[in-house]
Every structure is written in structure tokens, then in C-alpha cells.
Amino acid sequence: MIKLTVNGQPYEVRVEPEWTLYYLIHDRLGLIGSKQFCDRGACGSCTVIMDGRPILSCMALAIECDGANIETVEGIARASHPLIESYARHHAMQCGYCTPGFIVAAKALLDKNPHPTEEQVKEALAGNLCRCGTYPQHSKAVLEAAEKLLGG
Numbered sequence: 039m040i041k042l043t044v045n046g047q048p049y050e051v052r053v054e055p056e057w058t059l060y061y062l063i064h065d066r067l068g069l070i071g072s073k074q075f076c077d078r079g080a081c082g083s084c085t086v087i088m089d090g091r092p093i094l095s096c097m098a099l100a101i102e103c104d105g106a107n108i109e110t111v112e113g114i115a116r117a118s119h120p121l122i123e124s125y126a127r128h129h130a131m132q133c134g135y136c137t138p139g140f141i142v143a144a145k146a147l148l149d150k151n152p153h154p155t156e157e158q159v160k161e162a163l164a165g166n167l168c169r170c171g172t173y174p175q176h177s178k179a180v181l182e183a184a185e186k187l188l189g190g
């Protein structure tokens with residue numbers, strides 16, 4: 039049995055040793071915003087924020103997340119984070135499969151560094167892959183969201 043908080047809601051769940059964090063939040067808790075694309079730590083689509091750090095939920099065991107504070111794309115959307123609108127405005131999303139991972143990684147960056155440079159945005163999102171090539175749009179969307187958060 040582990041306890042964890044997901045998007046502000048506490049959970050107490052019995053987990054099997056082989057369950058990944060992705061399986062727990064997506065298949066057991068029903069938070070289907072995160073996506074499992076590669077299931078081997080290569081694409082970033084399953085990114086969630088754990089205790090303030092972006093992590094790949096396909097590579098973390100649920101059992102290791104006892105006591106953790108997790109944030110998923112659902113929590114970010116529910117809070118109407120400016121990233122959501124900026125992503126839509128800049129067409130930084132296409133298939134919707136990898137977009138949640140980008141948004142979560144971007145949110146983790148802005149939490150840590152509210153005023154990033156374009157280079158820092160690119161670096162923070164470097165682990166996220168998008169086969170349709172929306173890369174130039176991501177930095178525009180993230181920098182715009184950063185400005186809004188700073189009151190610009």
C-alpha cells in the first residue's frame with residue numbers, strides 16, 4: 039500500500055511491485071492525459087512532475103513513489119495554466135499524443151525558472167520527441183506563457 043498525492047488529491051493504493059507510475063496513474067487512477075508512447079524512456083510523452091521535478095512515469099516504479107507529490111497534465115489544465123492557451127495559440131500541438139509530455143516538462147521548467155531564455159526552454163524540452171516537428175512552436179508558446187505568469 040502506498041500513499042501519494044496526485045494533482046492535490048490524496049490516494050492510498052495497493053500496488054504490485056512491477057507496476058510503473060505510468061500504469062498506476064493512467065490505468066488505475068484513470069488520469070489518461072499522460073501518454074505511453076515508447077515505454078522505454080526515450081520520448082517524454084509520459085512525463086509527470088514528481089516533487090517538483092519532471093520524470094518519465096514509464097521508467098518509475100509505482101512502489102517507489104510512496105509519499106510523492108505528483109502533478110499531471112490534468113492538474114495543469116484544471117488550474118488553467120497559461121501554457122494551455124499559449125500552446126493552442128501557437129499550434130504547438132498536433133497529434134495530441136506527445137503534447138501532454140511537452141506541457142508537463144514546460145510547467146516544471148517555469149516553476150523552477152519563471153524567466154527562461156529560448157535556449158533554456160529548448161534544453162528543458164530536449165527529452166520530448168514529436169515526429170510531426172512542432173519544435174519551433176514550443177519555445178514560442180512557453181516563452182509567451184512565462185510572460186503571462188510574470189504579469190506581462
Ligand code: FES
Binds near residue numbers: 078079083084085
Ligand atoms: S513513454 Fe515514457 S519516455 Fe516514452
Ligand code: FES
Binds near residue numbers: 136167172
Ligand atoms: S504532436 Fe505528437 S508527434 Fe507531434
